[in-house]
Amino acid sequence: MLSLPLLKQSIKSNSVMWGSMTGVMTLLCVQFSMLDMTRSMLFTIFYGMMTTILPGIYVLVTSNKLLASQVDRGSMAYVLATPTKRTTVTFTQAFYLVNSLIAMFGILTLAHLACNAAKPITLGELGFMGLQGDLTSKMIMQVNLSALMVCIALAAVCFMFSGIFSSTKYSIGLSGTFIGVSILANMLAMFGNLGVEGLDKFKYLTVCTFYDYNSVLTGGNEWITKMIFPAAIALVAFGLGELVFKKKDLPL
């Protein structure tokens, strides 16, 4: 099922993109949580936008590189000229994609936990006026888990396009449209939440709606049930991508 040499190659060839996105996201988190000027916007700006935009760019570029680009360039021929099944290839690449996101959010969570321990903040200061108490470690982990699940769904859809299309042109084009619409709609819906009437309808256009930090901070359980949808989307999309990639003619 899993090809270790291929996994190693995927880690190596995507390390720069992964490293820079993880680095930027972690640094932004440290900045938002430590600097007095930006602390109050930790959730609206950082967790509201950055945790979907930055991983979104990462999964867009990376999922294309994992399948479609290798088919388009022809280098997939070397992989498939070894006793490696196509399903092993897709499983390994999907495994890399999901785990690289887990590692990305893992590092981010650890950094935020450290910052929060060094400089705690109350929920009131974060803009949630009605709420009592500090931002807890548990909340930080739950918020990140919720964001991670949505990012896995974004990754799965991009991966599906990468598996379906043999040309980077289409794979990047459709994935890009999907990521762009998801993120933009999420941002517009957020303005809707902040009081701009009508814009809240945009939440129906994006997977990011299932990422619900409000529910975590208010101590609700909604965020857990909302994770079922991105998980289902991810399963279906990864499955479809694998299936098409297994069946299709590869122009190698």
Next chain:
Amino acid sequence: MIKVDSLTHDYGHGRGVFDVSFEVSGGETLGFLGPNGAGKSTTMRHLMGFSKPQKGSLSISGLDCTGKSSEIMKTVGYLPGEVALPEGLSGRQFIKMMQDMRGIKNEKRTSELLERFELDPSGSVKRMSIGEKRKLAVVTAFMSDPDILLLDEPTSGLDPLMQEVFIDFIREEKGRGKTILLSSHIFAEVEALCDRIAIIKEGRLVSTVDAADIRHGLHNIMTVGFENQKDFNEFGKAGLDFKLRDRKTLKCSVIVDDEDINKFISAVKKFRLKSFDEHSVTLEEYFMHFYKKEKSFGGVSYA
């Protein structure tokens, strides 16, 4: 060992392969000759299981190429026609990756191959010249010492010296009993290596010939020139296989197969000749005969 049975895959616009059938038996080297876009690589891709045939079937060692390709790859070495190596690796890392994917523990053959093809794999693949990339592909295709070799235009991109090294190498592999399918558009390498040659044109197999026949010369073409019109006319009644008779220059071209050589000589003996040319059809000419639109065959036009 390798069996292609009425393989058909139509890509539209007249491109593709149509009803291609051939077999390569164990230990045999089959040359697959054809110009660019004739369907050589397409056939290879089907053998590799990258594409599925619309009609027909392909098998290697009795295993179906569409469903069992990962199984088949255990005994197959493939050299792709295009060198597109994975991104972001050094030559050494690429070799290591391919060794791991094939489960090769023994470094000996790999280092022998590197030495033989004079390749230094330490640099980044990106900075390598086409020739170096090709050598890298050659090394990775052969390092597991596979029994069956599918080579798609293997010498393109290699310099003439390396082409020679490569041809010598394949000859040795052949001597070790390997089954080889070699596609090429270079006559010399096919002529030097192959037991049989299949010629493909516009997706259809047009001819399969024994290389031994070609080395000997498929046909001889004799061109005789006469001193006068009378002899020229007289010779025309000799019942030979005339392919051209030119009244202005008083020259006749005759295709003479080996068994007709005495008949030809006794016919010619009766006349005083002005000129005599003998010409054997080489593989190149034989090949060109299938390709050229005007159907010129060894300088003799067929009209």
